[in-house]
Amino acid sequence: MKKQLITCAVAAAMATTSSAAFAQTLDEVMERGFLQCGVTEGVPGFSFPDENNNWTGLEVDFCRGMAAAIFDDPEAVRYTPLTSQVRFESLANGNIDVLSRTTTWTMSRDTDLGITFTGTMFYDGQGFMVREESGVTSATKLSGAAVCIESGTTTELNAADYFATQGMDLSNAVVFVNQDEVVQAYLDGRCDVYTTDSSALAAERSGFPDPEAHMILPEIISKEPLGPSVRSGDTQWFNIAKWTLFAMLNAEELGVTSENVDDMLGSENPSIRRLLGVEGDFGTPIGLSADWAYRIIKHVGNYGQLYAMHVGPDTPINIPRGVNSLWTDGGVMYAPPIR
Template sequence: MKKHLFSLAAAASLVVVAAPAAFADLLDDVKARGYVQCGVTEGVPGFSNPDDAANWTGLEVDYCRGMAAAIFDNPDAVRYTPLTTSVRIESLSNGNIDVLSRTTTWTMSRDTDLGVSFVGVTYYDGQGFVVRAADGIASALDLDGAAVCIQAGTTTELNATDYFAANGLDASNFLTFNSRPETIQAYLDGRCDTYTTDASGLAADRTKFPVPADHIILPEIISKEPLGPSVRQGDTRWFNLARWTLYAWIGAEELGVTSENVDEMLGSDNPEIMRLLGVEGDFGAPIGLTADWAYRIIKHVGNYGESYEANVGPNTALALDRGLNALWTNGGIQYPMPIR
């Protein structure tokens, strides 16, 4: 019996020792380091894409810039790590990055089995297909037996398999590739009749095709693809900071607070705006930030609508309508949680 009790005590002491390492406060580490380490794509226009001088822009980049603005009052206090699909979640769970903001679909298995937690949705998407206009394909239902280029290890592969099976289409000619660039190049080289991924990704990739107008995106959307940022599990304060950065970003648009009028809005008598901008209450303290944390995001980065229009909206090369990504008050499903 004594031996058994000693073993239990020893095991308990091991748990106590291990706990601080497993639940370390990342915000303190980030503040000491001086920047947020953000995992992004290898280059998807409109979402996360570098220019020739390695300056990153995009909707998902703006989210990371918002986190840096909230923490440091400096949206440029970010370093970007381009990640392939196969290593993106492992890189986050292993601590190589602080946040993953990289066209990643929020699924149950990813949210429960892989040591990461999704904080919300930056873009509601769905999977589509792109084809050569000259081939005369008008619908995904015309793809029976078609050679399909797919990136391996993605929800894309599973969705396409399900769609072909549900519609009695021959899926024997699926070709998978390890990276997005390889997949796209195989399609451009004529090895496949179609290339499939998230519809926003197709629109982004098409802007890089030699003649974008030679390719059309088919009308069918075959899946739900809620794309959003994620953080490692086990650090509640960092998770809350990441989540409320997103909601402040969206909430600012709902309240009509922009990068251009945010200073004027400091004098608003609207209680919601006063709480958002830190004029009333201190909602920054519980997440380790100053009271004006959301003001910093809006001042430096703008609200969600500003970022959307600048990066992927109708007046950009991607020309993506707001659709589901419009605010709930405008017929979409983007919905910020209340700051109160």
């Protein structure tokens, strides 16, 4: 009995200490009055600024969802455009609170950089784009081609691995520091091929002067699970970020949208009642109000709404849901239940 009491006391002390330590980021954000979100320098459909520096996109709306959960205000966000080379350092150093920037979740990034991925927002894979006039219809025919690549990304290693396994020559790789330089070099004809995540290829092509003059080849050569990340060691902040995404996915599965969420408050479905904070309190354990998920859905929407709005078939980017469909629709998008 004495040993059990000591163990319980130690556990309670650890919980108290951990709770105090893990509240740091949320406290800082609330005191500041806004969330600092790291985004791309501009990828349509994911994180892209207009002429007035108003940011939109799937990854932007993730940050807006976090702000809605915390402040009941999706506009309580400031955006920091980051290159691939500085994005992880900016997060680890505390210059941003969350990184939501077309970033691939890999083991080394998840274990070596002092950051933690919170989930997969978009399942992607690396592809290749060429000009239609080139006559190339397969990535297996790219040996010796001049290939535009952004440095500091998984793209470089993936391309090297693919060319090596196919017995092809990649000696003409043309490497640039940021995405804008890569795109411009491709448009200027400095390279024959542009390679990056297939979603980014579709996004960039949508803004070309003549999108139909460019073709994305059928081969997908890698797994690129893209998702947001936070600094390691702050469990509370990690949970807020993680469950923001999960709330969006659960809302889509349950049919709760930004348009019907107020009506859904009267639902008899226990899963919907828990999601919206009508039944139980799942916000307090992570430092939020009981209606944290209601705020996300009301102000921002569910995952399906965001996908359709920013990158879906009815947008210029035109990416079918495919593997990013819910598990109930043949995809792999799946969120743990709120219970």
